[in-house]
Amino acid sequence: MxxxxxxxxxxxxxxxxxxxxxxxxxxxxxxxxxxxxxxxxxxxxxxxxxxxxLSLQRPRSDAPAELTFYVMGQVKELLFKLIYEELERTRALLDGDSVAEAAVNLRRLRRVVELLNGTWNVLSTLTPNEFNGFRDVLGSASGIQSYMYRMVEYALGNKVAALALPHRQVPHVHAQVQRALHEPSVYDAALRLLARHETPLPPSVLDRDFSQPYEPNGAVERAWAEVYRGKAATDPLPQLAEALMDVAEGFSRWRSLHLLTVERIIGFKPGTGGTEGAGWLRRVAEHRFFPELWTSRGLL
Structure with missing residues (x-):
């Protein structure tokens, strides 16, 4: 047939x-x-x-190394899509009190992030001369304009509304990015679950404008510390906390590897997307997703 x-x-x-x-x-x-x-x-x-x-690879120069850069960029975009969908599923599991299943999903997600991080190992093999052989054809194109990556950042909780602006002229993309900006993040879902099962958290944490940057809260820090202090490591909530940390650490590695790769290939030249390049990436690398999970260690 x-x-x-x-x-x-x-x-x-x-x-x-x-x-x-x-x-x-x-x-x-x-x-x-x-x-x-x-x-x-x-x-x-x-x-x-x-x-x-396989018909979607369309380098714009004759430089042999551009295909490596091009394909790795498309691989990253596919992985961003997968990560975003998995984060959406994890949030739904948390909202449904499926704590153990959410932790399993996050552990698989960490493996995807490790695969994503591996793209920098490939890109770091480009020499400065190889990259300069095609860099000018990028024009102002930059990974900072990746809408799937922006949606991943929003789903993780890093709500920077200004970085949604590049997509205003692409209606179907703009709608997706705006939805991700205004929806609760997976961390918001984890905090609501924590409040339902452990310690009541302040309304400023639970009932807020989710499109605004998350502000760390001492009550949340203490609540996570109690999760670690008061339960066996095999209980669902500590397992969830560590699975969230796996993902947060994975993305911190992603940002650090991005910085190192850029410094190795172009040094301290400005980025194609208008940033100062390595300086911008260094500031970004200092950010931590799920901040109280990191700082709660100091209370244990």
């Missing part, structure tokens, strides 16, 4: 296989892979949209 392709072309019908069907295929083929498909495609190409994905 042939089904319509994304652009009207014929696709191989991937079907829906069961374990029983797969066992029959293995017996019929003596365990060799399937190589005969109807249509003008394969189920894997169609499932992953591989032909579309």
């Amino acid at each position: 042939i089904v319509p392709g994304r652009n009207g072309s014929a696709q191989a019908d991937p079907g829906i296989s069961s374990d029983a069907e797969r066992n029959v295929r293995v017996m019929e083929s003596d365990g060799d892979p399937i190589t005969d498909f109807t249509g003008a495609s394969t189920p894997y190409i169609d499932y992953q949209s591989i032909d579309v994905l």
